[in-house]
Amino acid sequence: MKPFRKKFWIAGILTAASGIILARVIPGLLTQPPLKFASYLLGVTLALAGLAILIFGMRRADSR
Amino acid sequence: MFNFWQIFEGIYTFFTGSLETALLRILLIGIGLLLIYLCHKQILDPLILLPMGMAMIAVNAGMLVAGVGGINSLFLEPLVSQPDKLMQILQIEFLQPIYTFMFSNGLIACLIFIGIGVITDVDYLVAKPLPSMMLAVAAELGTIIVLPIAMMWGFNIKQAAAIAMVGGADGPMVLYTSLMLAKDLFVPISVIAYIYLSLAYAGYPYLIKIMIPKKLRGIRMDPFAIPKVSRIEKLTFSVIALLVLSLLFPVAAPLFLSFFLGVAIKEMAITRFQDFIEGPLLYGCTFLLGLVLGALFSIDIIGNVAVIKLLVLGMLALLFSGIGGLLGGLLYYKISGGKVNPLVGIAGVSCVPTTAKVAQKEAFKVNKWVMLLPYAMGPNVAGVITTAIITGIYVTAIPLLK
Numbered sequence: 177m178k179p180f181r182k183k184f185w186i187a188g189i190l191t192a193a194s195g196i197i198l199a200r201v202i203p204g205l206l207t208q209p210p211l212k213f214a215s216y217l218l219g220v221t222l223a224l225a226g227l228a229i230l231i232f233g234m235r236r237a238d239s240r
Numbered sequence: 241m242f243n244f245w246q247i248f249e250g251i252y253t254f255f256t257g258s259l260e261t262a263l264l265r266i267l268l269i270g271i272g273l274l275l276i277y278l279c280h281k282q283i284l285d286p287l288i289l290l291p292m293g294m295a296m297i298a299v300n301a302g303m304l305v306a307g308v309g310g311i312n313s314l315f316l317e318p319l320v321s322q323p324d325k326l327m328q329i330l331q332i333e334f335l336q337p338i339y340t341f342m343f344s345n346g347l348i349a350c351l352i353f354i355g356i357g358v359i360t361d362v363d364y365l366v367a368k369p370l371p372s373m374m375l376a377v378a379a380e381l382g383t384i385i386v387l388p389i390a391m392m393w394g395f396n397i398k399q400a401a402a403i404a405m406v407g408g409a410d411g412p413m414v415l416y417t418s419l420m421l422a423k424d425l426f427v428p429i430s431v432i433a434y435i436y437l438s439l440a441y442a443g444y445p446y447l448i449k450i451m452i453p454k455k456l457r458g459i460r461m462d463p464f465a466i467p468k469v470s471r472i473e474k475l476t477f478s479v480i481a482l483l484v485l486s487l488l489f490p491v492a493a494p495l496f497l498s499f500f501l502g503v504a505i506k507e508m509a510i511t512r513f514q515d516f517i518e519g520p521l522l523y524g525c526t527f528l529l530g531l532v533l534g535a536l537f538s539i540d541i542i543g544n545v546a547v548i549k550l551l552v553l554g555m556l557a558l559l560f561s562g563i564g565g566l567l568g569g570l571l572y573y574k575i576s577g578g579k580v581n582p583l584v585g586i587a588g589v590s591c592v593p594t595t596a597k598v599a600q601k602e603a604f605k606v607n608k609w610v611m612l613l614p615y616a617m618g619p620n621v622a623g624v625i626t627t628a629i630i631t632g633i634y635v636t637a638i639p640l641l642k
Contacts, residue, residue: 192484195488196484196487196488199488200487200488203640209640212640213637213640216636216637216640217633217637219488220488220629220633223484223487223488224484224488224629226484227480227481227484227485228369228370228373230480231366231369231477231480232369234366234473234476234477235366235367235467235473
């Protein structure tokens, strides 16, 4: 795999995975509803950002 | 004592109940006739509205005397849940099996979504994801604004979220959200949502004429300037998006699977599946959906005060979503230095492919050389994804707020 594309895959997967953990796992460990909600929203944002990094990396590698 | 008119129960039942009930039945029959007329004139899309209009006429005209002072039809009873009564009704009511086994469990919504995935082009979305998502997010204005408005109007947060999803302009998502969050309002919300979504093709052009100056509507965008996206990229995108979105929003995973499976089938060029899904499956489900929706539009479902509030809120939700989308389009026009036609913003309202066709039609009226459809499909598809995301957020996060 080309190093340029690999960088975006790794960054995208790590960001998406962090977001999924923040959104799906952490709220179960918290007790206060506002904190649960905040963790969930932040996690969703991170996960979608990770998806965007993956798509962006796919397009950048293809255009080189 | 024998009453001659009891032989013609459809007419007799007009006199057994209250005057309001009789007038409402006549009104609903009239609306059914109007829908058929508008389909004939090609003002509305007949695919869903013709079976809907015919079913509305039949279910409101064909009422029978049932029990003490009550009236009923042989079409379906959506509110029955006891298993023994349901088993009995399944063998009697004409559309009950379709409603129970396909509509109320969301199966028909998922099957239609597979069809939408197969006919959708994700090229522009994958080529330009950020502008597409920006327009799609702007076009979700209705789903966000109507939530507090519905709560102020007396609905609880779950019901308000189900009603606000009408602004997402995505029939399967509306069905799904109301099934998950507000089962008691599932039937009226679904019926109202589908009627409004069918009316969007006729209504949004007026909004466009108010908000977008004629000169801007005619801006040309070169369809050959869209970057080429390979099949493998589109396939990779659909697999990764399915994985991430399903992990994030498992309650909406069936819908994500349906849509991205359709996209994957198209990109892998499995023509046998494509032909089946595009043809018999999609049109068959659309036909049955129209029939069931029309049969649901009967006096015992619609004769409820909450329906008037739902009618107003549903209209507000779609109106605000259209306004949001067009404002997003105007912003994109400014950011691009005047190169982008702001009509692509209306395509962010995720009624695929209706709103993309509206954008193309309105641009074509001003300038016959404008080819907007390839650009409009990007935000149109992104709108499906953002609506699914908002569905997932409402269905997952709202119970967390308790």
